[in-house]
Amino acid sequence: MIRYIIFAPLVGAAINWFIGRRVRKEAFISWVACLAVGVSTVVAFYLAFKQGGALTSDAVPGVAPVTDHLWTWLNVGGFRADFGFAIDRLSGIYVLFVTFVGLLIHIFATGYMHDDPGFYRFFAYLNLFMFSMLTLILADNLLLMFVGWEGVGLCSYLLIGYYVDRKEAGDAAKKAFVANRIGDWGVVLGIMLVFFITSAAGQGSISFFDKPVQGVTSALQTIAHMPVESFGWGTLFAGGITSAAILLFIGATGKSAQIPLFVWLPDAMAGPTPVSALIHAATMVTAGVYMVVRCSAIYTHAPTAMFIIAIVGAATALFAATIGIAQNDIKKVLAYSTISQLGYMMLACGVGAFVAAIFHVMTHAFFKALLFLGSGSVIHGMHHEQDMRRMGGLKKYMPVTFITMLIGWLAISGIPIFAGFFSKDEILWKSWSTGLFPNAGKILWAVGALTALLTAIYMTRLMVMTFWGKERFAEEDAGGQADEAHAHAFDEGEKPHDAQLPSAGDRAHHEPGEHVDKGLDEHDEDLTVHAGSGGHGHGHGPFKPHESPWVMTVPLVVLAILSTLGGLVGIPYALSSIVGLNVPNYFERTLEPIINNPSESGESVRAEGEPARPQMLSKEPQPHDGASPLSVGEGAQNEPHTERVATSGEVSQERLFTGISVIIAAIGIFIGWTVFRKRPLKEMPRLLENKYYVDEVYDAALINPIKVGSREGLWKLFDVGVIDGIVNGLGRGVTEIGRVVRHLQVGFVRSYAAIILFGALAVIGYFAYYIFKMAGH
Amino acid sequence: MNAVPHLSWYLALSAVLFTIGVVGVIIKRNVISMFMCIELMLNAVNLTFVAFSSYFRDVTGQLFVFIVMTVAAAEAAVGLGIIITIFRNRESLDVDDANILKL
Numbered sequence: 001m002i003r004y005i006i007f008a009p010l011v012g013a014a015i016n017w018f019i020g021r022r023v024r025k026e027a028f029i030s031w032v033a034c035l036a037v038g039v040s041t042v043v044a045f046y047l048a049f050k051q052g053g054a055l056t057s058d059a060v061p062g063v064a065p066v067t068d069h070l071w072t073w074l075n076v077g078g079f080r081a082d083f084g085f086a087i088d089r090l091s092g093i094y095v096l097f098v099t100f101v102g103l104l105i106h107i108f109a110t111g112y113m114h115d116d117p118g119f120y121r122f123f124a125y126l127n128l129f130m131f132s133m134l135t136l137i138l139a140d141n142l143l144l145m146f147v148g149w150e151g152v153g154l155c156s157y158l159l160i161g162y163y164v165d166r167k168e169a170g171d172a173a174k175k176a177f178v179a180n181r182i183g184d185w186g187v188v189l190g191i192m193l194v195f196f197i198t199s200a201a202g203q204g205s206i207s208f209f210d211k212p213v214q215g216v217t218s219a220l221q222t223i224a225h226m227p228v229e230s231f232g233w234g235t236l237f238a239g240g241i242t243s244a245a246i247l248l249f250i251g252a253t254g255k256s257a258q259i260p261l262f263v264w265l266p267d268a269m270a271g272p273t274p275v276s277a278l279i280h281a282a283t284m285v286t287a288g289v290y291m292v293v294r295c296s297a298i299y300t301h302a303p304t305a306m307f308i309i310a311i312v313g314a315a316t317a318l319f320a321a322t323i324g325i326a327q328n329d330i331k332k333v334l335a336y337s338t339i340s341q342l343g344y345m346m347l348a349c350g351v352g353a354f355v356a357a358i359f360h361v362m363t364h365a366f367f368k369a370l371l372f373l374g375s376g377s378v379i380h381g382m383h384h385e386q387d388m389r390r391m392g393g394l395k396k397y398m399p400v401t402f403i404t405m406l407i408g409w410l411a412i413s414g415i416p417i418f419a420g421f422f423s424k425d426e427i428l429w430k431s432w433s434t435g436l437f438p439n440a441g442k443i444l445w446a447v448g449a450l451t452a453l454l455t456a457i458y459m460t461r462l463m464v465m466t467f468w469g470k471e472r473f474a475e476e477d478a479g480g481q482a483d484e485a486h487a488h489a490f491d492e493g494e495k496p497h498d499a500q501l502p503s504a505g506d507r508a509h510h511e512p513g514e515h516v517d518k519g520l521d522e523h524d525e526d527l528t529v530h531a532g533s534g535g536h537g538h539g540h541g542p543f544k545p546h547e548s549p550w551v552m553t554v555p556l557v558v559l560a561i562l563s564t565l566g567g568l569v570g571i572p573y574a575l576s577s578i579v580g581l582n583v584p585n586y587f588e589r590t591l592e593p594i595i596n597n598p599s600e601s602g603e604s605v606r607a608e609g610e611p612a613r614p615q616m617l618s619k620e621p622q623p624h625d626g627a628s629p630l631s632v633g634e635g636a637q638n639e640p641h642t643e644r645v646a647t648s649g650e651v652s653q654e655r656l657f658t659g660i661s662v663i664i665a666a667i668g669i670f671i672g673w674t675v676f677r678k679r680p681l682k683e684m685p686r687l688l689e690n691k692y693y694v695d696e697v698y699d700a701a702l703i704n705p706i707k708v709g710s711r712e713g714l715w716k717l718f719d720v721g722v723i724d725g726i727v728n729g730l731g732r733g734v735t736e737i738g739r740v741v742r743h744l745q746v747g748f749v750r751s752y753a754a755i756i757l758f759g760a761l762a763v764i765g766y767f768a769y770y771i772f773k774m775a776g777h
Numbered sequence: 778m779n780a781v782p783h784l785s786w787y788l789a790l791s792a793v794l795f796t797i798g799v800v801g802v803i804i805k806r807n808v809i810s811m812f813m814c815i816e817l818m819l820n821a822v823n824l825t826f827v828a829f830s831s832y833f834r835d836v837t838g839q840l841f842v843f844i845v846m847t848v849a850a851a852e853a854a855v856g857l858g859i860i861i862t863i864f865r866n867r868e869s870l871d872v873d874d875a876n877i878l879k880l
Contacts, residue, residue, distance in 0.1 A: 747876035749811075753802045 001047055002068035002085040005040045005095065006134045012036025013127035020120035030110040033123035037106050037130055041099040047087055054092035055590060065091075065209055067140060072214070074143070078204040079195065080216060086140040086209055089590055093358060094137045094290060097365045101282045102130050104555035108373050109274035111551035112380055122162060122272065129155035133283050137290065142191045142206040142219070145291070149187060149255065152284045153180045159279060160271040172267035179264040183254020187291075190247030194298070197244060198222045208294060220297040231303045245298050245305035248291060249312075256288025256342045258316045263694060265339055269331040273376030276331060281338045281372050282365040289345045289361050293354045296595050300352065306436055310350025314431075314447040317343030321454035323691045325461065326684030329386050330375045333462050337412065338368055340451060344427050347448060351441060353430035355591045359570045360427055363419035366566045367411035370559035374405035377552050378466060381545040382473065388462065389681055393471035397545040400553040402467050404560040409463050411563040413456040414665035419567035424452060425661045426572060429654055449664055456668020457675075464676040473545065574654035787828035794821035808860050808870045812853075819849050 012032050020029040047066055048055040054066055065088035073083040087095065106126060113122050132151025139145040153176075161173030191206055198204050198219045205219040229235045235242035252258065257265035268280045279285070292299060292309065299306055317340045324336030341364050348357035379386055381398050395402040411418035414425065432445040547553070570587035676682060687693070794817055801814030823842045830838030860870070867874050 749872040749875065750803055750806070753811075757799055757803065 001043060002066065002087060002138055003070060004043045005047070005099070006085060006131060006138060008036045008039035008043075009127040009130035009134065013124045013131060016120050016124040016127065020124065024120065026110070026114065026119055029120050029123050033127050034103065034106045034110065036127050037099065037103045040130065040134065041103050044095045044099045048092045048096055054087040054089055055096075065140075067209070067211065069211070069214065078199060079206075080214075081141050081143040081206060082211070082214060082216065083144060084140045084211070084214075085135075085138040087138060088209070090290075090294060090358065090595075091137045093362060093591070095134065097362050098133055098137060098283050099130075101365050101369050101559070102133075102278060104558055105274050105278040105282070105369060105373065108277075108376070108552050108555040109272070111549050112274050112376055113272060118162065118164075122159075125155055125158045125162070126275070126278070129159065129279060129284070133287070136287055140208055140211070141216075142194060142208070145294075146184075146187055146191060149251070149287060149291075150184065152279070152287060153177065153184070153255070156180070156268070156279050156284055159275040160268045162271055162275065166270065168267075169270040172264070172270040176264035176268050179261045180254045183251040183261055186247045186250025186254075190244050190251065193239065193244040193247060194219055194223070196239075197226075197241060201226065220295065223301060224297040226301060228301045228303065231307070233304065235302070235304050241298055242302035242304050245295070245302035246308065248295060248298070249288075249305060249309055252288030252292055252346070253312065254288075255291075256285050256346065257339045258288070258312050258343065258346055259319060262316060262320065262339050263698060266332055266335045266691070269329070269335050273331065273372060273379055276335070277369045277372030277376065280335065281368040285338065285342055286345065286361045286365070289342070289349060289357055292346070292349045293358055293595065296354050299349070303436060306350050306352065307440070308350070309346055310431075310437075310440070310444055313343045313346025313348070313350050314444045314451075315343070316340070317347060317451040318447050318454070319343075319692070321451045321458065322688055325454055325458040326688035328389050328689075330378065330388050330391070330462065330466060331372075331386055333388075333458060334368070334371055334375055337371075337455065337458065338364075340455060341368065341412070344424065344448065344451070347431060347444060348427040351431050351434035351444065352436050353427060353434070354595045355588045356423065356426040356430050358591060359587050360420075360423035363411070363423040363563070363567050363570075366559055367408045367418075367420050367563040370404060370408040370556065370563050371412065373552070373556055373559065374401050374408060377401040377548040377556060378405075378545075380548050380552065383545075385473065388465040390473050391466045392469040392473070392680060393467070394545055395467040398467075398547045400547060401556060404553075404556040405463065405467070407560040407563050409459050411567075413459050413669055414452055414661055415669075416662055417564065417567075419563045419565070421661070421665075422567035422570050422572070422575075425658050426570065428452065428661055429572075429657045432657060433650075433653075449660070452661065453664050453668045453671075456665045457672040460669050460672025461676045461680075464673065465680045468677065469680045572654065574651045575658060577651065578655070784828055784832045787824060791821045791824040791828070794818075794824065806871045806873055808863065808872050811872065812856055812860065815856075816849065816853070819845055 015032050016029050020032065047053055065086040067084060067086045069082060069084040071083050074081040109126065113119055116122060129152060132148050132155055136145055136148025136152060139148055157173045157177040160176050161170050163169045195204055195206050201222050203217045203222045205217050205222065207216045207218055208220055210216065210218045210221060223241060226241065229240055229242050236246055237243065254261040265280055265285065269276050320336045320339035320343060324333050324340060327333045327336060345357045345360050348360060378394060378398065378401060382391060407418065411420040414421045428445055428448045431441055431448050434441040570585055572585050798814040798818035798821060801817065802811050805811050805814060823845055826838040826842045830836065863875055864870060
């Protein structure tokens with residue numbers, strides 16, 4: 001069954017690529033693309049919720065996923081990789097929101113990409129992306145997962161560079177590809193190392209699951225039975241579990257845009273907005289989190305790696321949030337917000353709260369897709385204006401977009417009831433209460449809380465600048481126009497900070513041939529294109545923003561509902577008990593059994609008898625099904641019943657921290673509102689607006705040295721000097737020898753005959769001499 | 778009954794013929810003459826083969842003679858073809874006129 005989920009989008013991509021490009025009917029292409037994803041969605045929901053499905057309570061938790069073995073892919077020596085898929089609860093949750101959010105975004109895109117000359121190409125890529133992403137999620141071994149991993153990287157490249165006539169888009173695509181490639185290097189090595197580690201244990205495997213029929217054992221189970229590695233920097237390079245964990249995490253930093261490889265994600269906004277929503281917010285960028293959680297057995301055995309992940313995650317979260325506060329491009333703000341939220345997820349992984357990480361992945365997929373699609377709707381309504389300084393007062397013109405984005409704003413800020421609140425709060429609480437590194441956990445919490453404050457501030461700024469205040473688009477200065485292109489050029493600090501409005505100097509990045517359609521009215525016609533200019537004309541001059549068509553608003557509404565209610569599946573016990581519903585955390589209970597292989601690793605940990613580690617580790621692999629978020633202290637450990645109840649002290653502490661989170665969010669919104677409501681164009685610190693000059697630093701420290709080294713060293717010195725020198729030298733030598741030897745060629749046949757004769761006589765004489773000599777003896 | 782000539786007679790004749798051929802190839806300018814000298818050398822060798830074949834009572838030598846004759850026939854055909862072409866191009870049978878294959 002699972003194969004239908006995966007291959008439906010591939011078929012859709014093929015149809016659009018081969019047939020859609022000839023038909024060129026938008027309706028046909030839209031239907032094919034959306035139906036393909038629709039099939040995946042339906043099958044995914046069926047598999048998840050049918051009798052005994054992956055996410056139903058009567059499924060055997062974690063141990064026996066729904067599998068679909070297609071064929072044996074590689075079977076060389078002891079190494080075996082199957083082309084097989086599996087749904088357990090983790091991939092079940094992933095596949096549900098990937099297909100569903102993907103479907104909504106496909107529908108949205110049919111409106112957003114209307115009249116684009118590359119319509120078929122766009123949807124073929126988008127479907128291909130769905131295929132790759134689903135392969136990544138549903139693969140039952142690391143190598144097949146890596147196929148999907150590369151596939152999404154490829155599709156990301158293709159879609160970022162979708163506007164092929166824009167240099168920024170091409171550059172951004174290459175940047176994304178290269179940054180991901182650095183990470184992929186880590187993944188490949190990590191996979192090899194996992195195989196070596198399991199081979200050393202006698203059960204070489206890269207499979208996630210036990211597959212008795214094929215005689216495959218789970219690599220994760222094997223590792224879960226190994227002793228936990230000690231905490232220390234030495235283990236990083238020891239070639240053991242910690243090394244494998246770190247190598248895999250390097251891949252995650254690339255794919256999930258963590259420090260130091262996050263630089264590609266902001267630039268990736270050069271792609272069309274639905275792409276940003278689907279790939280660079282909701283699904284692909286969470287692949288790194290997925291991998292870490294999927295390999296939780298590896299990570300729980302590598303405390304050093306966990307610590308590094310937590311630090312990197314927290315640092316990324318704070319770093320990106322501070323940048324996000326100073327960006328003026330609506331999509332850039334959301335891009336940095338995405339990086340920041342991904343940092344949260346990594347932080348959760350690092351402190352061992354894998355379930356909270358996945359929970360945040362899910363809610364983030366809802367509200368960030370909502371925010372991105374909302375921004376897409378705004379951009380569409382503003383005729384491809386992305387600079388928030390030219391917006392303002394849009395709520396009057398785009399009521400549906402406004403309301404839905406309002407919900408997204410509340411969700412990401414962490415206002416109760418909305419989805420982001422529960423997941424973010426859980427991450428913060430887990431950071432505080434982590435048993436892995438209790439002291440560092442407090443600092444991590446503080447960083448996370450500060451990030452939450454900043455998140456509320458920059459999102460409020462975005463909302464205020466976009467939907468409230470003066471209608472700044474009306475007072476557009478002549479000649480000033482912005483497009484997606486300008487927004488993605490490096491704004492190398494030449495933005496006029498003091499200007500009330502960005503002046504024309506800010507907008508040097510016009511694409512040629514865009515000065516058309518002046519004075520067209522605000523309807524879709526003015527989005528018709530001069531083909532080849534990237535597909536977006538620019539209505540220009542006085543205009544009114546307009547609300548988007550229903551294909552765009554309906555997905556917004558659905559996502560808004562999900563962003564509102566989606567968090568309710570993961571209400572922690574501490575909160576539900578307030579209102580008298582003593583239900584444990586449903587989401588956590590669902591996922592907990594499959595995180596780091598129940599029981600066995602716990603036993604191995606205990607057997608090892610290390611004093612510090614077992615306490616924190618056996619928290620995840622508890623033998624009692626469904627340790628709740630509260631099960632942090634040792635007291636929780638010994639609770640025998642499955643539906644464990646936390647001690648009242650923990651509950652009250654968690655409630656306290658929930659209260660703090662709410663207060664932080666409220667303060668953030670208050671600050672944002674008071675500051676930016678009055679002065680929406682308030683200038684931001686230049687350091688932040690210029691993203692801490694990270695791109696410049698990378699250019700100076702890495703890219704330029706490589707370029708110069710390649711040009712001066714590899715090219716001019718080595719290639720021209722050594723390689724060419726050898727080849728040319730050989731040629732020259734042969735020429736010289738020939739110049740001497742050619743004098744033998746006198747050109748007279750009889751001389752040649754004479755030479756042959758004398759040669760023959762010489763040979764004969766030589767032999768005759770020896771024969772006589774031998775005869776003489 | 779006359780005594781069978783001694784082997785050395787044949788060899789001496791063969792050596793004389795061969796030397797005439799060699800010297801002819803070197804001193805003659807006319808390409809036809811050179812060609813004939815080459816044939817002379819081949820036949821000198823043939824004579825040696827046959828003489829030894831008779832001397833050792835071994836038929837292998839005669840077989841070689843047939844091979845040499847075949848090759849000589851083929852060589853004559855090719856060689857004459859080349860000569861005719863040279864003559865058409867140069868209006869001359871002097872090999873020293875065919876000297877462009879140098880420097």
